[in-house]
Amino acid sequence: MSALSNSDYQALQGSWEQTALEDSGVLNPVDAHTAPGALTTITGDYFEVRTTDGEVLLAGRFTLDSTTTPKSITWVDAIGEDAGKPLPASYRLEGDDFVFIAADAGMPRPTVFSTGPGQTMRTFVRRG
16 A cells, blocks of 8 residues: 555645644653644645744655554654654544654654653644
8 A cells, every 4th residue: 555545644634733742751841843823734745834924843754654553654854953864753643633752863663652762742633
């Protein structure tokens, strides 16, 4: 099955607003990659995070594997400190709710939705 025919891949298309962040065990720390009201837009395998003023905070591409448990997603930022590095992550997608937990490049893919050192978990809700 190609990524393009994956139902989760199709379900992720559109705009998402971050509602929670956990980083290395800390809830809702200061975050350089989002801002209040910022939207993450997914188009194909491309993602972009923009502020309400339209400033791009982060962009890149991703791949999904919904056959793993938990389901896997790999983010590759095109800009910023992690540009070009594959960031291993796991995700949950239930209707209009999307959660992923990612580890730093070179670390094992997280399998539990609770962060430890070098891990970030973001929670989103679908917007418009």
